[in-house]
Amino acid sequence: MENKFKEAEKFRYLILASQRQGNRIYKDLLFEIGVTPSKAEVISILMKYQPMSLKELGAMLICESGSPSRLVERMVKDKLVERVKEKNDSRFVRLQLTSLGIDKYKLIVKAENQMYKILEEVYTEDELQLANQVLSRFLLESPLSSNLIKRGYIHKSRDNMK
Amino acid sequence: MENKFKEAEKFRYLILASQRQGNRIYKDLLFEIGVTPSKAEVISILMKYQPMSLKELGAMLICESGSPSRLVERMVKDKLVERVKEKNDSRFVRLQLTSLGIDKYKLIVKAENQMYKILEEVYTEDELQLANQVLSRFLLESPLSSNLIKRGYIHKSRDNMK
DNA sequence: TGACAATAAATGACGTGTCATCTATTATTA
């Protein structure tokens, strides 16, 4: 009776703890850049896919579900993102990075690489790949799978088999 | 050039997605009980270790760092927790579940088991154990390790070796 | 074309998370 907990219970808390701890580390790395992890995710997506609507952005974000109106609102205030109404269909907004936003992106890449270096000091590439396969299988069934697939972080039934 | 992302980058987002998705599932399971995932964690800890101070509770919580004043504040309002000043040293508070809190605990255990059942439909015990070993290694170096060890979810240098 | 359905985004409400600061109480020590 070495371990009185179910592995599933452990797993649940270890995922929670990993997210919290990872977020804290990443947040610290981003601090001097003046952006939060959520804002950094938006900037990274816009850098690659802009211009796009709020709806399209929301369909790619992992950090939050629903439409990221308020997150973008804060970024507009920060002069990181430009938000204008679409001409053809004014229900949509057109989101684009400002030059400040683009500048931040370069710094964010550096912070991300520091983060990845920390992870790679703890794990081998094979271990990360294995962990990713395991996590992917759970996420493939979730509403987030669409977002993850769009971002290229998981793939429809490949590498997820038992 | 099958995959242009680093495994570490994937890992970061898959952890984030797993936490978000897991939290949403768990939140739904808890909905009819009328507690949130954070409140459920407090109730589970108090059930096992009460009475305890806010500081002691904070040293066991995974869901948030720092002292959970406000989380407990809301639970006092909900009549789930009783909070009284310690007689010997009135800097401390003494936290204890109310009978309502104890009732909720039984329902929370059921919800948790539903959650674990979902996980166990996706994963074998071995896979969960493997995933837990991998996650533990990262967390053992973190400030949360103390909390996780107190809870019994990780152990000092056992099962965490490469 | 004019009422109505559908859609995108904004907003309200609530509960976290995190960090810094404040307050109250107890411990320390000059």
Add this chain to the structure above:
DNA sequence: TAATAATAGATGACACGTCATTTATTGTCA
């Protein structure tokens, strides 16, 4: 013992996350 340090908890401030509702615009179809 009186000033000071240390400690626990409360609180202010800010940024999320999540869900439900509202608003503005466009589509549709009778």
